[in-house]
Amino acid sequence: MEMFLKWIEEKFMPPMAKLSEQRHLRAIRDGVISTLSLIIVGSFFLIIAQPPVKAWADAIAPNVGKIMVPYRLTMGLMSLYAAYGMGYSLAKSYKLDGVSGGVLSLAAFLLATIPVNADAFITAATKAGVKGGAPMGWVLPMANLGGAGMFVAIITMIFAVETLRLLKKYNVTLKMPEQVPESVSRSFEALIPAAVIITVVWFIRVWLNFDIQTAIMNLFKPLVNVAGNSLGGVLVPVIFITVLWSAGIHGMSVIGSIVRPVWLVLLDANTAAVSAHQALPNIAPEPFFQWFIWIGGAGATLSLALLMCFSKSEYLKRVGRFSIIPGIFNINEPLIFGTPLVMNPILAIPFILGPVVSAIIAYAATAAGLVAKVSIIAPWTLPAPIGAMLATGGDWRAAVLVCINIAVVTVIYYPFFKAYEKKMIKEEQQEVEVA
Incomplete structure (x- = not known):
């Protein structure tokens, strides 16, 4: 065991440690860690909602839906939060504005999920004789916003921040006078990158109808x-x-x-x-x-x-x-x-x-x-x-x-x-x- 540990320390660790410090991998790690508090709290609500003892499960069965709400909006949206955190971290590593990197990454990730008109399903159910619910309008399916969507979040985050970096590198941004507040100036600097990112992701996901999740399957x-x-x-x-x-x-x-x-x-x-x-x-x-x-x-x-x-x-x-x-x-x-x-x-x-x-x-x-x-x-x-x-x-x-x-x-x-x-x-x- 000592020889094996020595081999890991001297031969295995140096290249692996160098790889783990790669800019994009580090941003992914830091961004995901930023969701930790939400994940921990959400996991405990999941245990409460699905206890291992049948008597307990039967007792709380009428309220499972309510108990699961914090879980669905924390762990169930894990990739959503991580998209912002990863984008923020990667942008900061390039000495760019972290908030802009996070927001653009989040927007690109959300654009990879097409909203659904829930009213159409309610109307169809009503015509079929099933009692319809109240109008809901457009809704965002949550299936790929949790852990299942992490790969999409990583891809869209890298695309968004790298686009922001390249456009800023070649001065393809809007410059505001120095007297303009910094928060306003940041928003305008991200305007052209936002337009490019949103247009590209929208074209790929909507017009080309390319679904990354389906492609992986x-x-x-x-x-x-x-x-x-x-x-x-x-x-x-x-x-x-x-x-x-x-x-x-x-x-x-x-x-x-x-x-x-x-x-x-x-x-x-x-x-x-x-x-x-x-x-x-x-x-x-x-x-x-x-x-x-x-x-x-x-x-x-x-x-x-x-x-x-x-x-x-x-x-x-x-x-x-x-x-x-x-x-x-x-x-x-x-x-x-x-x-x-x-x-x-x-x-x-x-x-x-x-x-x-x-x-x-x-x-x-x-x-x-x-x-x-x-x-x-x-x-x-x-x-x-x-x-x-x-x-x-x-x-x-x-x-x-x-x-x-x-x-x-x-x-x-x-x-x-x-x-x-x-x-x-x-x-x-x-x-x-x-x-």
């Missing part, structure tokens, strides 16, 4: 056709989901939405087999991934949260301690965007490797009959050992398997975590010296 569709009831079918979605998350793309939204129909068919077959008192045919329906692989969330980050709780870096320690409770309930956005794991070349390797190894262990144990196959969809906010027991019909060995995977993934994360911790401690010491 189509790109990865052939790659997940092999997903199914085999080790390869387990590993393919695991690898692509974690790789996409590492790049700032909501992996489950991209890959999960495509392979989920396959998972549901596998689960239905297992459920039917249980009802008929027959042997379960399938190893890897969706609950298999939920309880044996995504322990604590994508990337099996509960292990990382445990390590961070005892970190020597003050920042990592704090992030770990306020992420550990959501992580127990399989909500890891605070950790993913607080560490951050997005665009983090150092922690990307265990983020991908950990779930791969745990998937192999879980598949082998299930195929060998050491653990019962899953046949039940348990509430996803349950702690993993409990959820695994319920999903396998009460098999206590499933809880043991979860604990084994947590331990194995912790060992995988450890050397990379220590390398990243050392980097963070150095940065913290430099900030203290400057102060």
Whole structure:
């Protein structure tokens, strides 16, 4: 282990540390971190709205819609807030006006989502005999404004700020007299860049009807056709989901939405087999991934949260301690965007490797009959050992398997975590010296 840590420190860390300081990657990291307070608060409302105990869930069922409002307007709009934060950070790195960079990035991101006339749907429902609601006018679909839209937010942010930079570099801006207030002057300086950015994004999204989200789906569709009831079918979605998350793309939204129909068919077959008192045919329906692989969330980050709780870096320690409770309930956005794991070349390797190894262990144990196959969809906010027991019909060995995977993934994360911790401690010491 000491030799491995030395190799990481001397050979692996220098190029990865240099890559992590790249201007655009740093802007993405800082912008995403700026949403951390909203993500943390929103995640707790999600736990309250979907408690793991059925009696509690039944008691609050009439008010779930109200309880979920803060979640939908915080975590549900994560990419919206991040678009501004990333644009602000990148603009400041170029010594441009941060507010202008943030606003232009936000506008470009919103233009990538086409509003929908809700009244048309209400009218159609009324004609079909369904009681219509009150007129709503034009509404903005929220599906791609949360974590699923992060990749679009990154692309539009880079385009917006780089356009602002180039136009200012070549003096294609409106200059105001010195006596004009600075806030007014900034607005006019951003006028021409805003016109260019809005026109280009509008033309691509509306007139060319090019949907980045759909393009991503189509790109990865052939790659997940092999997903199914085999080790390869387990590993393919695991690898692509974690790789996409590492790049700032909501992996489950991209890959999960495509392979989920396959998972549901596998689960239905297992459920039917249980009802008929027959042997379960399938190893890897969706609950298999939920309880044996995504322990604590994508990337099996509960292990990382445990390590961070005892970190020597003050920042990592704090992030770990306020992420550990959501992580127990399989909500890891605070950790993913607080560490951050997005665009983090150092922690990307265990983020991908950990779930791969745990998937192999879980598949082998299930195929060998050491653990019962899953046949039940348990509430996803349950702690993993409990959820695994319920999903396998009460098999206590499933809880043991979860604990084994947590331990194995912790060992995988450890050397990379220590390398990243050392980097963070150095940065913290430099900030203290400057102060």
